[in-house]
Amino acid sequence: MKVLTLNFLTCAVKACKTTSTSFPLHPKDCELVSDTIAPNPQLLLNVLPRIDWNALIITAGELGFPTLPPTPPTREELESNEKMMTELHTLLLETQISEGSLVCGNCGHEYKIKEGIANFLLPNHLV
Amino acid sequence: MSSELDTAPEKYEEQHVHEVYEQIASHFSSTRYKPWPIVEAFLQSVSPGSIGIDVGCGNGKYLTVNRDVFIVGSDRSSNLVKIASQHQPHTAVVADTLSLPHRAGRFDFAISIAVIHHLSTPERRREAIKAILECLKDDGKALIYVWALEQKNSRRGWDEGHEQDVMVPWVMKSGKKNPNEDGSTEKTFQRYYHLYRSGELADDIVAIGGEMIEFGYEKDNWWAVCRRSTKSREG
Numbered sequence: 298m299k300v301l302t303l304n305f306l307t308c309a310v311k312a313c314k315t316t317s318t319s320f321p322l323h324p325k326d327c328e329l330v331s332d333t334i335a336p337n338p339q340l341l342l343n344v345l346p347r348i349d350w351n352a353l354i355i356t357a358g359e360l361g362f363p364t365l366p367p368t369p370p371t372r373e374e375l376e377s378n379e380k381m382m383t384e385l386h387t388l389l390l391e392t393q394i395s396e397g398s399l400v401c402g403n404c405g406h407e408y409k410i411k412e413g414i415a416n417f418l419l420p421n422h423l424v
Numbered sequence: 425m426s427s428e429l430d431t432a433p434e435k436y437e438e439q440h441v442h443e444v445y446e447q448i449a450s451h452f453s454s455t456r457y458k459p460w461p462i463v464e465a466f467l468q469s470v471s472p473g474s475i476g477i478d479v480g481c482g483n484g485k486y487l488t489v490n491r492d493v494f495i496v497g498s499d500r501s502s503n504l505v506k507i508a509s510q511h512q513p514h515t516a517v518v519a520d521t522l523s524l525p526h527r528a529g530r531f532d533f534a535i536s537i538a539v540i541h542h543l544s545t546p547e548r549r550r551e552a553i554k555a556i557l558e559c560l561k562d563d564g565k566a567l568i569y570v571w572a573l574e575q576k577n578s579r580r581g582w583d584e585g586h587e588q589d590v591m592v593p594w595v596m597k598s599g600k601k602n603p604n605e606d607g608s609t610e611k612t613f614q615r616y617y618h619l620y621r622s623g624e625l626a627d628d629i630v631a632i633g634g635e636m637i638e639f640g641y642e643k644d645n646w647w648a649v650c651r652r653s654t655k656s657r658e659g
């Protein structure tokens with residue numbers, strides 16, 4: 298599962314979805330792998346305004362990545378800053394969580410990730 | 425259909441949809457590689473950088489149609505998700521259509537191709553459409569595809585007036601190396617489908633407060649492009 302994905306997913310439990318504490322999910326005991334993906338600067342520039350930056354700061358910190366700036370770069374800033382472009386490409390699209398789990402900050406449910414695939418199926422009592 | 429059998433619909437679908445796809449995953453996937461033209465056109469129409477969802481993504485054949493977008497696919501079958509997750513740079517997760525982990529209001533577009541018709545009650549089909557539309561931004565659009573009842577020229581030959589809840593066989597060759605006990609080399613799986621009659625998909629979309637943008641019929645399927653209604657968008 299790509300790190301970018303964590304910016305768009307939350308707990309699958311209905312009562313959690315509307316709470317602010319369920320997002321972002323917290324990685325726990327996660328192993329990371331890095332894929333090599335051809336950079337697509339246009340994709341990154343266009344995805345940038347759709348990112349919840351505060352949630353990304355939390356996720357990056359919890360995964361042990363260097364601290365992100367407190368506010369997102371503007372399109373122009375990112376376009377002219379090759380280093381930041383590379384770092385974001387690596388963090389968002391090349392980094393995969395291969396094993397571990399994602400924990401909901403509201404209900405505490407843990408979603409397992411195995412072989413890079415997160416499983417959001419809920420046990421009966423949480424549906 | 426499930427009520428006739430007096431089984432909880434989720435249990436019924438588990439047996440007659442999910443377990444079947446889990447078993448036929450790789451064979452099914454090898455027959456599903458060509459994108460349908462309407463779906464392809466829809467995906468190409470979204471703006472660069474769009475974030476989308478593919479609910480019931482199967483083997484993920486639609487993830488790579490548009491190189492300038494990022495899609496989070498989901499499917500009930502972990503065997504299909506394994507295949508789908510190989511499409512870079514996207515992500516596919518195992519999830520139930522009625523308990524999606526996607527954040528509400530964050531997605532530019534959604535597709536759900538040949539999925540909703542596997543839900544076995546009208547309530548669950550509408551709930552699924554509602555769940556998909558809730559993921560969308562105010563101006564987000566969803567494309568939904570379902571199998572049509574009206575397909576008299578197809579190999580199945582169903583048409584108006586036919587029973588809408590049907591079991592459809594999937595025949596898988598097990599190969600001479602792994603024959604069945606009786607020596608035959610084919611295995612047949614039955615999948616549950618609800619065949620949509622003309623107008624039914626639009627009725628379902630409107631019933632949950634969605635707004636129709638465009639709809640049509642293509643190759644034995646009804647499709648609709650829809651969005652959250654103005655009312656729910658304001659609220």
Ligand SMILES: [Zn+2]
Nearest residue numbers: 308313401404
């Ligand atoms: Zn939760």
